[in-house]
Amino acid sequence: MRTMLVWATGALALAGIPQAALANGWNMPVGVTDVSRDIYSLHMVIFWICVVIGVLVFGAMFYSLFRYRRSQGASAAQFHEHTTVEVIWTAIPLLILIGMALPATATLRTMYDASQADLDVMVTGQQWRWRYEYLGEEVAFTSNLGTPREQIAGGDEKGENYLLEVDEPLVLPVGQKVRLLMTSDDVVHSWWVPDLAVKQDAIPGFVNENWVRINEPGIYRGQCAELCGRDHGFMPVVVEAVEPEQFDQWLAQRKEAATQAAMGIDREWGLDELMTRGEKVYGSICASCHQPDGSGSPPTFPALAGNQAMLDERARHIDTVVNGVSGTAMPAFRSTLNPVEIAAVITWERNAWGNETGDIVQPSEIAEQLSE
Amino acid sequence: MATHLPPKPAPQYSEATAGGMAGAHHDRPRGLMRWVLTTNHKEIGTLYLIFSLTMFFIGGIFAMVVRAELFQPGLQLVQPEFFNQMTTMHGLIMVFGAVMPAFVGLANWMVPLQVGAPDMALPRLNNFSFWLLPVAFTLLLATLFMPGGGPDFGWTFYAPLSTTYAPPSTTFFIFSLHLAGISSILGAINIIATILNLRAPGMRMMDMPLFVWTWLITAFLLIAVMPVLAGVITMMLLDINFGTSFFNAAGGGDPVLFQHLFWFFGHPEVYIMILPAFGIVSVIIPTFARKRLFGYASMVYATASIAILSFLVWAHHMFIVGLPLVAELFFMYTTMLIAVPTGVKVFNWIATLFQGSITFEPPMLFALAFVVLFTIGGFSGLMLAIAPADFQYHDTYFVVAHFHYVLVPGAVFAIMAGVYYWLPKWTGHYPHLRLAQWHFWLSVIGVNLTFFPMHFSGLAGMPRRIPDYALQFADFNMVTSLGAFLFGASQLLFVAVVILCIRGGEKAPAQAWEGAEDLEWTVPSPAPLHTFDTPPDFKPDQP
Amino acid sequence: MWRVIKSVLAAFFGVQKEARRREDFGRGDGRAFIVAGIVMGVVLVVLVALIAHLAAG
Numbered sequence: 001m002r003t004m005l006v007w008a009t010g011a012l013a014l015a016g017i018p019q020a021a022l023a024n025g026w027n028m029p030v031g032v033t034d035v036s037r038d039i040y041s042l043h044m045v046i047f048w049i050c051v052v053i054g055v056l057v058f059g060a061m062f063y064s065l066f067r068y069r070r071s072q073g074a075s076a077a078q079f080h081e082h083t084t085v086e087v088i089w090t091a092i093p094l095l096i097l098i099g100m101a102l103p104a105t106a107t108l109r110t111m112y113d114a115s116q117a118d119l120d121v122m123v124t125g126q127q128w129r130w131r132y133e134y135l136g137e138e139v140a141f142t143s144n145l146g147t148p149r150e151q152i153a154g155g156d157e158k159g160e161n162y163l164l165e166v167d168e169p170l171v172l173p174v175g176q177k178v179r180l181l182m183t184s185d186d187v188v189h190s191w192w193v194p195d196l197a198v199k200q201d202a203i204p205g206f207v208n209e210n211w212v213r214i215n216e217p218g219i220y221r222g223q224c225a226e227l228c229g230r231d232h233g234f235m236p237v238v239v240e241a242v243e244p245e246q247f248d249q250w251l252a253q254r255k256e257a258a259t260q261a262a263m264g265i266d267r268e269w270g271l272d273e274l275m276t277r278g279e280k281v282y283g284s285i286c287a288s289c290h291q292p293d294g295s296g297s298p299p300t301f302p303a304l305a306g307n308q309a310m311l312d313e314r315a316r317h318i319d320t321v322v323n324g325v326s327g328t329a330m331p332a333f334r335s336t337l338n339p340v341e342i343a344a345v346i347t348w349e350r351n352a353w354g355n356e357t358g359d360i361v362q363p364s365e366i367a368e369q370l371s372e
Numbered sequence: 373m374a375t376h377l378p379p380k381p382a383p384q385y386s387e388a389t390a391g392g393m394a395g396a397h398h399d400r401p402r403g404l405m406r407w408v409l410t411t412n413h414k415e416i417g418t419l420y421l422i423f424s425l426t427m428f429f430i431g432g433i434f435a436m437v438v439r440a441e442l443f444q445p446g447l448q449l450v451q452p453e454f455f456n457q458m459t460t461m462h463g464l465i466m467v468f469g470a471v472m473p474a475f476v477g478l479a480n481w482m483v484p485l486q487v488g489a490p491d492m493a494l495p496r497l498n499n500f501s502f503w504l505l506p507v508a509f510t511l512l513l514a515t516l517f518m519p520g521g522g523p524d525f526g527w528t529f530y531a532p533l534s535t536t537y538a539p540p541s542t543t544f545f546i547f548s549l550h551l552a553g554i555s556s557i558l559g560a561i562n563i564i565a566t567i568l569n570l571r572a573p574g575m576r577m578m579d580m581p582l583f584v585w586t587w588l589i590t591a592f593l594l595i596a597v598m599p600v601l602a603g604v605i606t607m608m609l610l611d612i613n614f615g616t617s618f619f620n621a622a623g624g625g626d627p628v629l630f631q632h633l634f635w636f637f638g639h640p641e642v643y644i645m646i647l648p649a650f651g652i653v654s655v656i657i658p659t660f661a662r663k664r665l666f667g668y669a670s671m672v673y674a675t676a677s678i679a680i681l682s683f684l685v686w687a688h689h690m691f692i693v694g695l696p697l698v699a700e701l702f703f704m705y706t707t708m709l710i711a712v713p714t715g716v717k718v719f720n721w722i723a724t725l726f727q728g729s730i731t732f733e734p735p736m737l738f739a740l741a742f743v744v745l746f747t748i749g750g751f752s753g754l755m756l757a758i759a760p761a762d763f764q765y766h767d768t769y770f771v772v773a774h775f776h777y778v779l780v781p782g783a784v785f786a787i788m789a790g791v792y793y794w795l796p797k798w799t800g801h802y803p804h805l806r807l808a809q810w811h812f813w814l815s816v817i818g819v820n821l822t823f824f825p826m827h828f829s830g831l832a833g834m835p836r837r838i839p840d841y842a843l844q845f846a847d848f849n850m851v852t853s854l855g856a857f858l859f860g861a862s863q864l865l866f867v868a869v870v871i872l873c874i875r876g877g878e879k880a881p882a883q884a885w886e887g888a889e890d891l892e893w894t895v896p897s898p899a900p901l902h903t904f905d906t907p908p909d910f911k912p913d914q915p
Numbered sequence: 916m917w918r919v920i921k922s923v924l925a926a927f928f929g930v931q932k933e934a935r936r937r938e939d940f941g942r943g944d945g946r947a948f949i950v951a952g953i954v955m956g957v958v959l960v961v962l963v964a965l966i967a968h969l970a971a972g
Contacts, residue, residue, distance in 0.1 A: 025832050025844055026828045026831065026832060027828075027831050027832070028764050028831045028832075029832075029833070035760075038760070039760050039761055039763065039764055042758055042760055042761050043755070043758075043761045043764070046754065046755050046758055046761065047755065050751035050754060050755065053751075054747070054748070054751060057718060057719075057722065057747065058744060058747075060722050060726070061722045061725060061740075061743065061744070064722065064725040064726045064727075064728070064730070065725060065730060065740070068661075068725065068726070068727055068728050068729060068730050069730055069731075070662070070729045070730055070731045071731070074727075074728070074729045074730065075729050076661065076662040076663040076727065076728050076729040077663065077727035077728075078663070078664070079666075079727075080663070080664040080665065080666050080667070080668065080724075081666065081667050081668075081669075081670075081932075081933055082666075082723075083930060083931075083932050085723070086667055086670055086716070086719075086929075086930040087928075087930050089715070089716070089719045090712060090715075090716055090928055090929055090930055093711060093712050093715045094712055097708045097709070097711060097712070100708070100758065101704070101705060101708060104704065104758045104759060104760055104761075105701060105704075105970045107760040108697065108700055108701065108704075108759055108760050109697065109970075109971070109972065111760060111763070112697045112700075127537075151446075152446060152447055152840060153446070153447045158445060158446065158843060160843070161842070162445065162842055162843050163445075163840060163841065163842045164842045182694075186532070186536075186537065187530075187532055187533040187536075187537055188530055188532075188533065188627060190692065190766075190767060192767075192835070194764060194833045197763060197764055198763070199692050199763050199764065199766055199767075200692055200694065201692050201693045201694060203621075203627050203628060203693065203694070204532065204621040204622070204627060205621025205622070205625070205626070205627065206621070206627075206628065206694065208693075208694035209694070222833070223833075223835050223838070224835070225766065225767040225768070225835045226530075226767055227456070227525065227526045227530070227533065227836075227837040228533065229456075229524075229525075229533060229537060230452045230453050230456065230524075231452060232452075232456075232837060232838060233452065233835075233837075233838030233839050233840050233841070234452075234840070297453070298519075298520075299519055299520050299539075299540055300520060300537070300539065326622050326623075328536065329536065329537050576940070577940075578936070578940055667930075669931055669933065669936045670929050670930055670931070673925075673926045673929045673930075673931065674929045676926070677926075677927060677929055680956060684960060684963075697971045698964075698967050698968055698971045699967075701966075701967035701970050701971055702963055702964055702967040705963050705966065705967060706963055709963075712929070713929050716929045716930075
């Protein structure tokens, strides 16, 4: 009894907390898009409806418990049905629900209208990173967790944006309608940024559609929301919203960089430069499964260090990285990485951790295979 | 359906009696074999309850591992692979190993006693249904020691994470789930056969106690959806071992199909775990309010409505998988409709309390806490039904808070209420009052400390099933973990109460509770091994 | 017929007068109610689907 009374007062006290306090880390963020504001107000309306019903229902209950205690000499009445009362308390919730369904339907219709977008971005989930592709702009990159391992498992002090920081954020223009096309290369992921009120599953074999029009410049952080394997908790989303002019500049820079990167395909590369490049690619793409020291985590992710089958069959090694292995967790990297990166990472794998084959895989070789 | 005529004694009625009696008079097995071979509904009920309690503690230990890791940000105790196995096994064990067998155990004990039957209709099948469970769950737990570890894909085991990307032990997981599913189906068949055929002469359907009614409806739900689960895990089995591509997009399969099939099973499954709880509470509240249940017929109708609607709402678990707009709206509307019959139930319980003559024995305490805390879970459920808002709630700790509110202070509290209510009938002794009260208050405080802050961490943006989290969620998680340790530890009190009650205590008369009126209170306490060998003379309390 | 439909509707709504309930259960034959229940269940699904279609525009 007593705890229940404490509960009721607690609920009332909660109801008395100003909304500003609630919005600060205790409640759903209001967010920075029209849709997120709509969702926030739907959330608050239904919350207050529940609070009011709760106060009435629990009030009636605690009144009865208190008033009709046998220890106070209450004797039981004998009624056990009352059709009018039953009709009323069935009909009122029905009406409230209809009242809630109307604005919810309107918001949902807005959320589903992804037409007339100014910009299309393809979002691809991969274990355990996001890949962003600005469709028609030839700009694409992957976005990995930026928090150092030493902060997660080691004793290093955790930074302000612990687990919510990435090496390269998704950059979007404010005020423009951006269509987000979601898919996945492996398992189901879910792309979520609370401030944008966008959460959409990224499903292999499907392309889902959502959209966002950001009202204020800023950095917005979120996470993968659907369990996607070991590093599900280490797959953040960061969106940097900038003014359209700034966005155009950024996009032009990225295009330039992409052309630069593609330039090296035809020339002959040396072992050292491939190894330097390969180590970086391996660290950001492969190490999450096959481990930084190439030991893998068998049986799902085989070891690469000292993997004799891999070292003996160079062509199959290339094929594995380029086309993946169907029916296993190994994805195809033909569209994720450029030929230089693929050549570099294979060269790295064939020469690191005591795998001293001395093999060099040239970017031109990969480019040739890709064009077949 | 109306049986205005007393049901004729069915053939299996007399056979069951004869079989049971024969066993009692001749070479009745002793020791361990007595329990392995028993066909007595009371002994099998006890076995189910002991099994369920064991699983409750094993699943609880997994939850403690999860909460210990989440006590602070950073990875301290376990690796993410193992963390995922712990969350998955916690869910699977609690759903299939603890809550469901507990309700089946209560049904085994109480349904024959409440309808005035000598035993379950199919006693040997009953034995088989039970003994499938230890096999199934030994197998499931063994996967933790296999190479690659146990299931690590969540209790919802979404493909392709649970097929192409799953550990090799997944085949064992599938087999164990098949066994548990067969056990559930056989148990459900037995309960339906008992309720429809073995009621005491003169007891009509609408005279049955609500626990019997809710179990009858639950049993039909089980028979309807368990085969769907069996189908979907068989498709997984084929994908993993026989090269099919039901759920493999690269082979032309459809990962979303998995989710539709799973939730077509999964949503009714949720109601399978709550309808018998409604029944228990609907039996306990009138007893301790000393007043007939308000709106008995409405309660039956509302249970049936909830059961039927449960087949029409499955995709509300999938609001963000990219369903077409029409489907989103359809499932949002049907989900909101479920709030109506659920509300009716809560209102009826409160109307039963109104102008009653109320006392607060331990079963009543748990039943009252059930009403309040289940309703809080209902409110968050209503919020989750609003599809646009679900885009923010989905897969966050808000959802975790919601379903734990309906399952822990919901289903589990109802089970405990039932145990405290019927312990005098089972053992002949009242449970130790002080200890039971301590158990209740510590559980109520623990459960709220654990699950209430989850609402806030979820709304603030914490996804579920993550082994480590951003710093702004640290305070909520610390409170949650402390609450979880408190709740976990206080369940040891429950075990103490039950053991003490078996060994002794204040003697209970046949009618252990003053306001209790159902048939089980007409047989002595403790109930002898064989009851109602001759059908009781049932007089409905309506004219 | 109309009686059966009214009783099934009352069951869907979850409220029924005790007297009416006893009358219905006193008929001894549940088949009419079961058939009506199934038909009305289908009608409910179609109705909600129709509303969803209209609302989706």
